Amino acid sequence: MAGPSRTAIPQSTTAICLRYIYDPKPQSPKVPVLIRPPGPRPPSVKQDSKLSLSGDPPTKAIMRRRAQSLSSPAERKRVLRYQQVRFVDSLGLDLEEVKLFKDKEQPLIPQHVMFRLRMSSERAFGKSLELSLPHFKPCFPENMAAQADFLTRLRTQTVCLEQVVCSELGIAGTIQVLNLDYEKKVTVHYSFTNWRTSTDTSASWVSSVSQGEYDVFRFRLPVPPFILQPGALLEFAICYHVKGSNYWDNNNGRNYKLTCHSYKVTVPRECEDSMLHFT
Secondary structure, three states, X not given: OOOXXXXXXXXXXXXXXXXXXXXXXXXXXXXXXXXXXXXXXXXXXXXXXXXXXXXXXXXXXXXXXXXXXXXXXXXXXXXXXXXXXXXXXXXXXXXXXXXXXXXXXXXXXXXXXXXXXXXXXXXXOOOOOEEEEEEEEEOOOOEHHHOOXXXXXXXXXXXXXXXXXXXXXXXXXXXXXXXXOOOXXXXXXXXXXXXXXXXXXXXXXXXXXXXXXXXXXXXXXOOOHHHOOOOOEEEEEEEEEEOOEEEEEOOOOOOEEEEEEEEEEEOOHHHHHHHHHHO
């Protein structure tokens, strides 16, 4: 039995020439391609960021938010509309002070304000300026040592006020005591409030008199400026402490009293402008 017959299929063959590989022919020049220019770009938002010199790409704009504590322009305008003007003097103090008074309450005008008003009115009418200076005046003799019974009182009560001098700096005075011992202390008790409150000041030793039989002490009482008002009262008494005992001189139980008075001084013409400026 014969098998199936086979038909030969011709295979196409390609001839490769080695000369074309090792010696290729020059290629023909390429035809240039025409490039169409780009059309106009749509308008875009300008960016403020600029390229850095290093060629880094531009950074995006940073979105900043307004702090909540800052007021908006509209709010600032509204605040400025209600702002007030404040006037001050050379020391930064207010030129005016508003105070509400109750019915039947008399307003208290400061002393320096009344003084300036009085001076201005006197200058307007061509009058000479006068200053009203307050000072304390004793209600007892200033020189107690000149009294006839001074030595008698000194030997009786062991301590006695000798003299008082009043000035703008305060009140100064001297005291005499019997020299009973080397260790001794003299104190002046004084009050501006009718003894509701009081203050003590120590007197200092000055000298000995009558061959050491008596000692002299000096004291000074400071007077605050706000106390210098007409009618103010100063009282004082003297205590002498020696050998464990206290001896007093209180003007026979009446205390030594000084009252505040005022006296007028005429200001020279050449000093008027300076007085009005510095008051």
